[in-house]
Amino acid sequence: MTTRIYVPLDSSAEAMGAKKVAAAIVAEAEKRGEKIELVRNGSRGLYWLEPLVEVETPEGRVAYGPVTAKDVPGLFDANFLKGAKHALGHGLTEEIPYLKKQERLTFARVGITDPLSVEDYVKHEGFDGLKKALKMEPAAIVKEVTDSGLRGRGGAAFPTGIKWNTVLGAQADQKYIVCNADEGDSGTFSDRMLMEGDPMCLIEGMTIAGLAVGATKGYIYCREEYPHSIRNLNIAIEACVQAGYLGKNILGSGKDFDLIVREGAGAYICGEETSLLESVEGNRGLVRFKPPLPALQGLFGKPTVINNVMSLGSVPIILSKGGEFYKNYGMGRSRGTLPFQLTGNLKHGGLVEKAFGLTLRELLYDFGGGSATGRPIRAVQVGGPLGAYVPESQFDIPLDYEEYAKVGAMVGHGGLVVFDDTVDLAKMARYAMEFCAIESCGKCTPCRIGSTRGVETIDKIIAGKEVGKNIALLNSLCDTMLNGSLCALGGMVPYPVVSALKHFPEDFGVDKTAAA
Amino acid sequence: MTTTPALSDQQQKALDDILARLKDEPGPLFPILHAIQDTLGYVPEVTVPQIARAINRSRAEIHGVITFYHHFRQHPVGKHMVQVCRAEACQSMGCTDLEAHAKKSLGIDWHGTTADGQISLEAVYCLGNCALSPSIRVNDDIVGRVSKERFDEVIAELRTAQ
Numbered sequence: 001m002t003t004r005i006y007v008p009l010d011s012s013a014e015a016m017g018a019k020k021v022a023a024a025i026v027a028e029a030e031k032r033g034e035k036i037e038l039v040r041n042g043s044r045g046l047y048w049l050e051p052l053v054e055v056e057t058p059e060g061r062v063a064y065g066p067v068t069a070k071d072v073p074g075l076f077d078a079n080f081l082k083g084a085k086h087a088l089g090h091g092l093t094e095e096i097p098y099l100k101k102q103e104r105l106t107f108a109r110v111g112i113t114d115p116l117s118v119e120d121y122v123k124h125e126g127f128d129g130l131k132k133a134l135k136m137e138p139a140a141i142v143k144e145v146t147d148s149g150l151r152g153r154g155g156a157a158f159p160t161g162i163k164w165n166t167v168l169g170a171q172a173d174q175k176y177i178v179c180n181a182d183e184g185d186s187g188t189f190s191d192r193m194l195m196e197g198d199p200m201c202l203i204e205g206m207t208i209a210g211l212a213v214g215a216t217k218g219y220i221y222c223r224e225e226y227p228h229s230i231r232n233l234n235i236a237i238e239a240c241v242q243a244g245y246l247g248k249n250i251l252g253s254g255k256d257f258d259l260i261v262r263e264g265a266g267a268y269i270c271g272e273e274t275s276l277l278e279s280v281e282g283n284r285g286l287v288r289f290k291p292p293l294p295a296l297q298g299l300f301g302k303p304t305v306i307n308n309v310m311s312l313g314s315v316p317i318i319l320s321k322g323g324e325f326y327k328n329y330g331m332g333r334s335r336g337t338l339p340f341q342l343t344g345n346l347k348h349g350g351l352v353e354k355a356f357g358l359t360l361r362e363l364l365y366d367f368g369g370g371s372a373t374g375r376p377i378r379a380v381q382v383g384g385p386l387g388a389y390v391p392e393s394q395f396d397i398p399l400d401y402e403e404y405a406k407v408g409a410m411v412g413h414g415g416l417v418v419f420d421d422t423v424d425l426a427k428m429a430r431y432a433m434e435f436c437a438i439e440s441c442g443k444c445t446p447c448r449i450g451s452t453r454g455v456e457t458i459d460k461i462i463a464g465k466e467v468g469k470n471i472a473l474l475n476s477l478c479d480t481m482l483n484g485s486l487c488a489l490g491g492m493v494p495y496p497v498v499s500a501l502k503h504f505p506e507d508f509g510v511d512k513t514a515a516a
Numbered sequence: 517m518t519t520t521p522a523l524s525d526q527q528q529k530a531l532d533d534i535l536a537r538l539k540d541e542p543g544p545l546f547p548i549l550h551a552i553q554d555t556l557g558y559v560p561e562v563t564v565p566q567i568a569r570a571i572n573r574s575r576a577e578i579h580g581v582i583t584f585y586h587h588f589r590q591h592p593v594g595k596h597m598v599q600v601c602r603a604e605a606c607q608s609m610g611c612t613d614l615e616a617h618a619k620k621s622l623g624i625d626w627h628g629t630t631a632d633g634q635i636s637l638e639a640v641y642c643l644g645n646c647a648l649s650p651s652i653r654v655n656d657d658i659v660g661r662v663s664k665e666r667f668d669e670v671i672a673e674l675r676t677a678q
Contacts, residue, residue: 012645015660047647186603189644224587225643227656263550265585268641282545283577284584300542342647344608349647372609381604417604417646428604435603435641 002035003081006054006061008111010043010196011228012189017068018051024069025053028076036081042197044111045351046098054093057083063093098367103329104353105337106314107190110197116235118243121200127245129319133208134253141212142168145315147323149335154180154271154308155383155412156488157334157401163305166295167213170303175215177206178280178299178306181222181229182264182271185384187415190339190351191309195222195229198313199236200245203259205312207246208319209305210257218257219299221276223264233261268439272487273306275441286443287487310339310413331357334400334411342368344417345377356411361395364418375420379504381428383412385435386492388499389425408499410492425504430458432496436489447490450481454497467509471501522562530555531563535570544571545581549588558589594629594636596674598622599653602639605646614650615639617664622671634675 007013007022022038029036046052049065053075062083064075071088078086090096104110113120121127133141146161167175179202183191194202206218222230237259240246248256262280264270270279274288277299298304314336318326327335334356340363342349347369364370364377371377379389388409397403404411419428433454440447457474461467478494485491501508523531534551538544548567552559559582568575582588600618601611622630622637629636645651648660652667659670 011643011658012648012660015645015648015651015658050648183644184642186605186642187646188642189646192644225640225653262546264587265546265549266587266640267585279546281543282571282581284580344605344646344649346647351647385604415646417608419608423608428607431604431607439641 002037004037004039004056005081006039006041006056007051008043008197009040009115009228009232010050011192011226012047013043013050013052014228016050016066020069021051021053021067021072024072028072032076034076034081039114041113042110042115043193043351044093044099045107045193046096046348047350048348049090052093053080055080055083059083060092060094063090063096064088065090098348098350098352101367102353103337103355105317105326105329106201106310107194107198107339107351107353108317109201110193113198115197115199115232116239118200118239118245121198125320126200126316127204129316130204130207130211130245131251132319133211134251134255136211138168138212138214141208141319144323145212145318148314148318148326149323149330149333150311150314150318150326151334151401152308153310153314153338153413155185155386155410157411160307160311163295163307164209164213166293167215167303167305170296172303174217174300174302175213176299176302176304177209177213177215177218177312178277178304179206179218179220179312180271180273180276180306180308181220181226182276183226183309184223184268184271185386185413185415187343187381187384187417188341188413189343190341190413190415192226192229193339193351194309194313195226196232199229199233200240201313201316202233202309203236203240203246205315206259207250207257208315209307209312211255213303213305215303215305216256216258218259219280220259220261221264221270221280222261223270224266230261230263237261267441268435269441269487269489272489275487277304277306284441286441287489289486308413329355330400331355331398332400332402334402338399338411338414340399340414340416342416342418345371345373345420346418347372356400357398359396359398360390360416363399363416364395368418371418371420373420373422375422377418378421378423379419379425379428379500381417381419381496382415383410384415385432386488386495387412387415388495389428389503390499391503393503408495408502410495425500425507426458426462426509427507429497429500429508430455430462432493433458436493440489444484444486444490446481446484447486447493450477450485450490451493453477454481454493458497461508464509471508471510474501521560523560527556527560531566535566539570545573545578549582553588558592561590594633596635597638597653597655598635598671598674599638599640599643601641601643601645601649601651601653603642603646605642606650609649611650614652614662614664614667618652618667621664621668635671 052065054061150160151157275285339353436451
């Protein structure tokens, strides 16, 4: 009997040696005359257990991890092919609490299927949304997305349905769907996980978007730092075209949609939508003025839907199960689920997809298991390099776009970077400004000059020079950048800086009681 | 101003092929620059006027694009590219020490190449491996949970794996 074994091809799993483990399993099986079928799946997102090897048994898939190539003979000796007990064993994968407690909608298939197999995708409800959309009027597809309450998952949280409706209403000979896969924020990897682990989900979402607004061509702009994502997307696109789900005359419907992957070139600013469009057109990534909105004059001057990977990746399930189904998750105006990314100094880093409304404390301790170093968690940067540093006093605020905005923080894309008590928030504030100076496109003055002046001013504060005066100056500078910058880079770098100053004044040499 | 040498016949042919294949793509400059760098290892200055002519844009525009993006380079680099992540998640796990160790053990600074031409060192801002920080990238592969010892092992493997 052939036993099916899964070893992830995900970059993070490979970063811990998955490729060597896969090769060792194949070699060992051959040596012992055991018949196995090795599947390179996506990651389950339990990253501290990677490489996580799974064996298919009649009871379900059994997990072992983290496995190194050296552990492989021992696993065979212990009869892991039958799901037997082993020091690295975790029992049935689906019963691991970290995974069992999640609500996986966008990531329903990731880690389960072979990401490059159309057959496997279809077997797991793949293209159900597309098949439904092909029978619907464009306005009805847009309405379904609007009804779901889905908001831009890239961080800005703009309602996706409203954006689509603008493009639907625009008249043009050509419209485009552009996917923003320039996932440059530290503390995020959900886009990468989906592109590597279930690329057809993104392809399906973009095709549905094309049907909804009347666009026949799409571009995925993926950052250069993700070579494995680019490779998997290209293989998946080709497979979908061959199977008739993409390209000309999709499933005999008479509708066309072509998809092209474009590789970025290491500019953080290209995650800003208009800068990204400039980059696809072959220009320096300078941010554009708005208006005109990209929805009316976007790529090559044509009406363009530009959405993040997670937004587009959530579309197939919204179409297949309905906007109502999706909307039933979440709280307030934050509907559906968000794939939270637990990163940095955490014992159990990984991906946790849950409905909005849970708290940082649940994520950090119930899922994350506390800090990796065993020291107290002092600060969490939520929402990427332009997100606020959240202190422990705010760990119980529900993760909801509006609730976070009330305290000067943002949920953003749900990336969390955890720091223990050895962190120096003055240094982190300085780094935020330094990063902004390196990555500023240079078009507007508050960002281009302000970030450099910000670094200089924080340096003076750290050196203890006229601390009170320089903190006032820094706050004023942040106010100028916040209100005067052209885009979110200069406009939001004040978030980490001001939150660090406000919640951790002692790191800037200011007495906490005096600052409050 | 540094000038790069003229292209060999083989390099010129590669460039001609790339331009012929890609010049009519919509927004062709990125695919062209990537193809040139992937083939020649960098984008030599002498290619700029030829790219400009092929896609009917000014040399200044081509130069502007090459120099705007961190990834495109106008000089050759070592056989292996090693990038150390400096972003927040890696900082929370001590990448500052790793950066110092990388520079010291290789004897080079950012953007430098070792004397034997084997290894170039660059900083990078996020590799998407933030749950397993600190991270480095070696050519097209990521390595996670990189201690100083692990870094030295990886470099030794690169040097022996000719």
